Amino acid sequence: MRFCVVLVGYGVSKVVDSGHPDFKAGELVWGITGWEEYSLITMPQQLNKIKYTDVPLSYYTGILGMPGLTAYAGFYDICSPKKGETVYVSAASGAVGQLVGQFAKLAGCYVVGSAGSQEKIDLLKNKFGFDDAFNYKEEQDLTAALKRCFPTGIDIYFENVGGAMLDAVLLNMREHGRIAVCGMISQYNKTQSDPVHNLFCLISKRILMQGFIEPDHRHKYPQFHEQVIQYIREGKVTYVEDVAEGLENAPSALIGLFSGKNIGKQVVLLAHE
Amino acid sequence: MRFCVVLVGYGVSKVVDSGHPDFKAGELVWGITGWEEYSLITMPQQLNKIKYTDVPLSYYTGILGMPGLTAYAGFYDICSPKKGETVYVSAASGAVGQLVGQFAKLAGCYVVGSAGSQEKIDLLKNKFGFDDAFNYKEEQDLTAALKRCFPTGIDIYFENVGGAMLDAVLLNMREHGRIAVCGMISQYNKTQSDPVHNLFCLISKRILMQGFIEPDHRHKYPQFHEQVIQYIREGKVTYVEDVAEGLENAPSALIGLFSGKNIGKQVVLLAHE
Missing domain, CATH: 3.40.50.720 (NAD(P)-binding Rossmann-like Domain)
Structure with a gap:
């Protein structure tokens, strides 16, 4: 018997194909996905549609996530x-x-x-x-x-x-x-x-x-998003990310968190939009 | 220069004499008094009148205090x-x-x-x-x-x-x-x-x-007393005290608290009513 373990985390993705009525190809989503370039989503309740696209999409893994x-x-x-x-x-x-x-x-x-x-x-x-x-x-x-x-x-x-x-x-x-x-x-x-x-x-x-x-506070996402997107647009809050490019650099980026190597929110960039 | 230090604690007392209009000789009070047989009270706000006397008066140092x-x-x-x-x-x-x-x-x-x-x-x-x-x-x-x-x-x-x-x-x-x-x-x-x-x-x-x-909760004494006096009268709560007789036994009673010598609330009895 072989096990295939996929590390998961918060990510931003574009729907490539969907058999779910609420999600259509081309839509942008954020939520829990695998550490992989393409994910098969079996629990769509883990995903949320992206409402505001006038901010960097990576913000949905950080300031908006x-x-x-x-x-x-x-x-x-x-x-x-x-x-x-x-x-x-x-x-x-x-x-x-x-x-x-x-x-x-x-x-x-x-x-x-x-x-x-x-x-x-x-x-x-x-x-x-x-x-x-x-x-x-x-x-x-x-x-x-x-x-x-x-x-x-x-x-x-x-x-x-x-x-x-x-x-x-x-x-x-x-x-x-x-x-x-x-x-x-x-x-x-x-x-x-x-x-x-x-x-x-x-x-x-x-x-x-x-x-x-x-997770105990997820019902607050709507009010939180309304408040914080406004702060971002007005320049009242800013956000700094530390971007590692490519999945192959994800493990070292993770390990770096524990020695404080990252400056700001650590994200891993898999594909440019 | 000599200093006289009086240890203080919660006690039950009878007013012997009073120049304060709210307190009259013979009245029973509870609150902060000295470790002594007679106390001169200079801060009467530290004392409360005893309202219910159908319980042991020592209860005002414990269950009602x-x-x-x-x-x-x-x-x-x-x-x-x-x-x-x-x-x-x-x-x-x-x-x-x-x-x-x-x-x-x-x-x-x-x-x-x-x-x-x-x-x-x-x-x-x-x-x-x-x-x-x-x-x-x-x-x-x-x-x-x-x-x-x-x-x-x-x-x-x-x-x-x-x-x-x-x-x-x-x-x-x-x-x-x-x-x-x-x-x-x-x-x-x-x-x-x-x-x-x-x-x-x-x-x-x-x-x-x-x-x-x-001290942060003292404003709750009235509601607390009403509730607990009722519990005591109905036999819904009971209270066990460990009585040391005489001021000379107070220091050893205090020290005994730290080795768990006492059984129940430690009180020191100075005078029978």
Whole structure:
């Protein structure tokens, strides 16, 4: 017996042929497809038609897709931002983080992001409008770095990395702070996760931590698309992608995510439109 | 210069003399007083008049006081219990835990508690109506113990201990579970808190963790008292206290809390009414 395993992910495609009444050849769709040049779709409920084509189609894998909704639901629904609050975003130049920072600015918050290279820090400050940013790889003491960036503490933390960063954040949170737990990329490939020691802060500071994933929020796509497409058209949000060309470069692009090689949302380009 | 430090805590007292128009000699009050036989109250807003005297007056330091409101607000407001859900309470025979378990039964939940002696386990099962209970000191593997007690997982965890117990709970939580973070008594006297490794579960299981303290909920005392006094009168909830007699025994009673010497809410009796 032989098994054929196809890696799947969010992609943008054009319908070549269709036996389904809702999809016609030539139509553009986004949703879960295989890591392959041609996909046989057996679960059409995984696909959505592309409504707006005045933006790069790859945006449907990012700002208008799963990472975009993740940033939107996590920031607005879980973090309940108020004007004037302080927001910290880790992995801030990534597919989700860059949007959280821009949403936070639109909400009237003070926003600081961290990332792992000077190039990413420049992007945060100059392209995405973060108020401040720091390279976590160059900090001896993350607790001190956050204290420097947030002398009066953090109201909202958008958690993308976990481990030692979370420990440092807990010490710097303000009372009634909110932590949206979106990802812990520093922990995914470890046999044992790094320890977190400072959870007692949850009590004294009455902190909320809420884990979430995008599938629970998919009913919000229509309102999310209307809002964000408007932001894009008005130039209120921007989006940076890191494009790997060709399927043969997809594996190394995936692996690169875990060392922070990518700058912005990692996409793989299979065919020009 | 000499300093005189008076330890304070929740107590029940009778007014001996008063220059305040709202308080008259002979009236019974509860609230923050000193560890002393006679207290000079300079902040009368710390005191509340005792409305119901058909219950033991010491109840105003427990089931009708700070621990009671802690259990009430933490369980009903933070855990949002639904009939049929599974609830786990650590330090379950303590001042707060014993009430959480009884509230959970009243809400139609399946409730398991843990404590540190056979006497406490018997109390949980036979007096407070927990569906099951285990002695955490006799378990080699807390994760396995919780798996045994909750084969389908935990919906609600009322956190009183922290550390290794929290790690085991995270692995056993169900999707969309809620953790009310009330206390971490296993951690209070450590120079470095025990590590927690399993916070990645927050994401995949979409868990909410919410730290809280009683002062944020004090506006709920009137509704809480009406509800709980009714429960007490109808025999729907009960309360166990561990009484140390005399102020000279207060320090050892306090220290005993950290090794679990007390059975039920620890009170210190200074004078019989």
